Every structure is written in structure tokens, then in C-alpha cells.
Amino acid sequence: MAALGGVAALAISTGGCTLIQQAQTGLTVSGAADQLLSWEGLSLQATLDATPDEMYDYLLRMASRDGGPEPSMDEARLLADMELLAVIGDPEREIRMKDRENADPLAGAVALNFGGLDAVGVKNILGRTFVRVSVDTVVRDVYQGDEAANAEAAHFLRDAGALPDSLRVARGALRGEWVEIDPYQYDGYARAVSEHTVLGEREAEVFAAAMSDGGNTLDPAGQWRFAADLGSALRSGATLRPAGQERGADVVEVRLPAGQAQRALSPLLTLLTEQGARFGLPPVFHPPADPDEEVSARLAIRNGVLSEVTFDLGQFGGAGAGELPLRMTLTGGSAIGLTPPPENRDVLTPQDLTVALMYLETQREIRAENPERANIPGPLQP
16 A cells, blocks of 8 residues: 555655646646546556566666675566555545545455466455465466476366365465465464475465565554655655647656655555565665766656656666666556455365365375375365
8 A cells, every 4th residue: 555655656646746837738637647546446556567588687786786696597587577556545435535534444356477377466455354375376377387387287286276275265375366364473473384385385475474464464554654755855845847649648757856765666666666576576675875866857748648757767776777667557446456355255264274284294294105195085084
């Protein structure tokens, strides 16, 4: 939610500047933002607009400057393919974003993919936390699994589907369905997946990390305060000017001090860094060397609606950092459903997760001894 608030404030709160009202396009940022917020939800899709080779060059430059480890092409590929989707909105789908007040409840969700299906997802709805981890997607898209690894992932999903109804919540979690968790039980979830390595060490780390994300309770009032404070700062230092048209959209350039841009983008950049670190990826954001140096962002207004914000992260890196455009696509509505799963499910417990993983370990041992018995589920006493 803070990530969305920061980007929205970067684009929206500058709408009070008189310069934008003089733009020849006749469109104002404030009006475009108003149209965007006329929905009951807001979705932001963030990607790094670079090829793997361009990403590798950027990472290498930053590593050389900061004395960090040399990046790998696998890391560059993953960052180039990474797509983060963040959503906030009214859980009852009744109140428009621009009509909301501090006391109104908000729901939020985040999903991450690497050029394919979502690998992980987390959503918080009226104090309840739901997670989803797609093990086969993690193996295929993230770790570029070979034929044997993909086959093992397929066996894992098939065996998980054979778990009894007494373990239906754990069964759903292991098969990549949305399940409700207790964020205060993170240590228990982490122990379960670390002690039973049927998931594989790296996949287990991803699964445990997804459980921990739900512990970051969303504070709608705090996010609105953040956006309001940021808006005041931006109004005092940002300037805008029309920058022509591009792909059917009117483009507006926003110029502001690097320190203020960092404050606006920090929640989103933190989210990108945290999600990437889960997969062992290096950070792409580095604080600006000179907070007073002027940087720029580009806003795209399509059919009177704010649709895109682009910011070159290389501007924070100083001379020689290269370019790394961060592209943020904004749409009205909820790209991730901000509702609980359709079925009335129980909360996943560490105990059920432990029993389910023990069962799957047994199935893998049976397969190793006699592949012909792999599809025959054995007895289980949870």
C-alpha cells in the first residue's frame, strides 16, 4: 500500500502546480489522476525496462562502484523478467479511491512473476492474511529447472493433491492455492519447511518467506498520512512541463530533487528489493549521492487518465551508473481479487503443514525405491 501511495503521490500531488494547467495538451495531471482514482481499486504493475544484457551492464557498473560481488547473467535475467503487481482497494467494492477517508478499510495484495505465471502472492483483507506459492512456477521460471527438476515438481504437485481432506488447507497451500495463514505463526511455518526438505532448499526458503510477508500488517491510516506528507513536499519542489506525445499518450515531465524522488519511490523500491532478495537477487536501487540534484520522471496520460510513470533509477547512481528505467503502469480496478477464497477454509497451521510434508517425504522415498508405486497414496494418520 505504501508503494502505491508513493507512486500515486509522485504523480498526483504535483497536480496542484500551475505549470501543468498551461500544458498545450489541455490535460492536467490532477484531472488525469482524478479519473484514475474513480474506481474502487488501484493496480500498479512495476517492471525494469531492460534486456538481460542491459541489466547485467547496470549491475556490473554498480558493483564496481560499491565494491560489491560481481553479478551473474542469471541474476540479470531474473531482474529483467521480474514483474511486481501491487493492488489496493475497497474490500466491499463500494467506495471510490478518491472518496475514501482515513477510517475506511482498505485491502491490499502483491504478486510477483518472472515472465510467466505468478510465483508468489500475498493479500491482506480486513485483518486476514492469504498467501499463494506456486512451486512448479518457482522451479520452472525462477530456477530454470532442467527436465529432472520439472518432473520432480510435477510429482510433488501430484502427491500433494493426494493428501486427505483432513489436510485440505495444507493440500491447497502446497498446490499453489490461496490459503489463509496466521502471520504470528511464521516461525512455525519456517521450521516446518526447513525440517522437511521435500520442497528443495531454495523452494523451501521461498515458501517460508511468503508466509512472513503477511506479518507486515497494513495500516491504511498510516499510508494516507504518508501520501499527504509526501504531497506537501512535492508541491514545494516539483516542476512540470509537457513533453509531447508517445504511443498515443500525452507525456508530462516532472522534475524534482533526488531526495524527494527517493522519498516518493522508496516504498516501491523497498518492495522490489525485498521480493528480489527472496530469490537471491542484488538490489537495483542505490540512494542518491546528492539529494539536492534534480532528477526527472515521465508521466503518460492516455485518454485523460494517468496510465504510466517512468523513472530512470540510474539518475540516483550518479555519473557512470548507466540507465535503468523503472516503468510503473497504473490502472483503475483490482488486478488481484481483493476477496477471500470462495470456499470457507480454515487457517493453515504449522502442525498440518508439518504432517503434510512428512507424508510427501514418504511418497518421495517410495518413488525412489519403486517408481511403479509412486501414484498410490499410502495410509496417513494426521
